[in-house]
Amino acid sequence: MAAMMTMFQQFQQFLQTQAETQKQTNQLLKAQTQAVMASASHRKIQAIDKLTKQEDFPVWRDDILRVLKRAGLEEYVTTTVTEPEDEVGKTQWNNNRADIEEYIRAMVPGQKGDPKKAFDMVAQNFEKGSSDSNVKMAQELANIRRANFGKLEAFQLRINYLCDRLNDTKFKMDDEAYIWFCLKGIEKEYSSLYDRLVANVENGKLTWGELVMELQRLAVGENVQPAIVRYQ
Secondary structure, eight states: OHHHHHHHHHHHHHHHHHHHHHHHHHHHHHHHHHHHHHHHHTOOOOOOOOOOSGGGHHHHHHHHHHHHHHTTOTHHHHSOOOOOSSHHHHHHHHHHHHHHHHHHHHHSTTOOSSHHHHHHHHHHHHHOOOHHHHHHHHHHHHHOOGGGSSSHHHHHHHHHHHHHHHTTSTTOOOHHHHHHHHHHHHTTTTHHHHHHHHHHHHTTOOOHHHHHHHHHHHHHHHTTSOOOOOOO
16 A cells, blocks of 8 residues: 555656646747747848839849848748748748748738748749840840859859749750850859869769759858959
């Protein structure tokens, strides 16, 4: 009987400890949620010019992606971000979406709802230009050069933009063509890298994704060094 009473007391103590632990966990989650909400409610995203004309869209798109990337929010307009299961994650997710929705609506009145869908809708409305605009994009891609951009990151954003847009037109090309255009754009500034990657292309050992990763690694190192100067 004494042994049973001891076991019962130990079990009660265990339950009490578990309850205290759960209480502390709940308090911690609540505090984290409040912190997330507070930080989100005070988030200031850099303002850029409103989008009003079709010809301004390419620059506007590059600007907004740069600003959102700096704020850690770019993926909400470039991919579908799944809602997290935990409460803190859900709160952060909802706040991020609300911030971007408000941000886009401030620059393009009438846009609301899912950030990616809103961003895609803006693209559809402003990118459905004439054949002339598609020709200009193809020409720009053929002549794009790293020297015309302050940072390699900006060069990459523009390359990606042009490739994505051309993929939706009759000027769509295969990845190898995009690779050659991109390599031509960096030939002068990064000759050693250019030679190595050209050899890989010719041997069938370089994909578009691998090229993007190469440039991203290079851009990370470049960000801690003075930007390449553009000479007029």
